[in-house]
Amino acid sequence: MTKLIRTVLEWRNCKHQIAKENNYLGFVPTMGALHDGHFSLINKSLTENEFTVVSIFINPVQFNNSEDYNNYPKIFDEDFSKLKAKKVDFLFYPDFKEIYPDNYSYSITENNFSKILCGKSRSGHFEGVLTVVLKLINIVKPKNVYFGEKDYQQYQLIKNMVESFFIETNVNACPTIREHDGLAMSSRNLRLNTEQRKLAPEFFKLLSSNKTLTQIKKELTEFGFVVDYIEDIENRRFGAVILGNVRLIDNVKK
DSSP states (O other): OOEEEOSHHHHHHHHHHHHTTTOOEEEEEEOSOOOHHHHHHHHHHHHHOSEEEEEEOOOGGGOSOHHHHHHSOOOHHHHHHHHHHTTOSEEEOOOHHHHOTTSSOOOOOOSSGGGSTHHHHSTTHHHHHHHHHHHHHHHHOOSEEEEEGGGHHHHHHHHHHHHHTTOOOEEEEEOOOBOTTSOBOOGGGGGOOHHHHHHTHHHHHHHTSSSOHHHHHHHHHHHTOEEEEEEEETTEEEEEEEETTEEEEEEEEO
16 A cells, blocks of 8 residues: 655654664655656665655756646656555655755756756756755665656766765666657656657657757657757757747757
8 A cells, every 4th residue: 555645754663663674765856747767767766665655746946947836747646556566565646845845945056067958948947956956865775766868867866965964875767768759758748749649759760860969850850840950969969949839858879
C-alpha cells in the first residue's frame, strides 16, 4: 500500500522508522502526469532499493511562462492509482507553503552550464529546478535519486550540484523512453492536438539525422516548429522546439 505523505514532519517520522534498519532508499522526483518514462525510473528504484519514494510537486518557480504552468497536466488521482498499482512505498505530495516556507527567498544558482541551451531562453528556470531538487533531496535524504536523460542538461546540473555541495546521494541517469514513433515521452505531450502529435516525431527524426545544424533548423521551421535551439556540445546534440504552444526538448548522442 502506497502511503501518502503531505508534510516534511510526516515524512521525517516515517523516515525515522525505516532508517532504523539502515535500508537503501530510492527517490524519483516528478511533477506528476506520470507516463512510462517516469515508470522506467520508478522501476529502477524499486529494483535497486528497499524503499522507494516518489514525489509529485508542480514547481511554479521553474516556469518562466505562467500559461505553461497553468496548463501543466494535473491528474493526481490517476497518478496515485498508478503508484499504488506499482506498490511504490511512499508518495510525497507537498503544497507550495510546505516546500517554500520562505516564499522562495533563497535559491540555487549555477553560473555556467545553466546559462546556455534551455537556460538561455528560460530565465530563472534552472534556479527553480535546482532549488526544488536540493530541497527535496534534503527532505527525503535518499541513497539514490533517479532522472531521465531526456532532460540531460537538467540531469547534469543536478549531478554537479549534488557533488558541489557534498550531498551523500547517488544521482542516476536513466535512458530516454520513447513512443513507438520516436517522440520522447513527456507529460507535455498530452497538450498536443491530433495534428501536432502526428508532426511531433519529426523533431527526433531530424535531431538524430546526419544533417547539419543549419539543415535541421531549416527543415523543422518548414514543418511548422519554432526552433529555440539545436546545438552540439561535446558528444551530444541538444534541441528545443515549440509546436503550437507546447515546448518539446530532446537530445541524442552523436
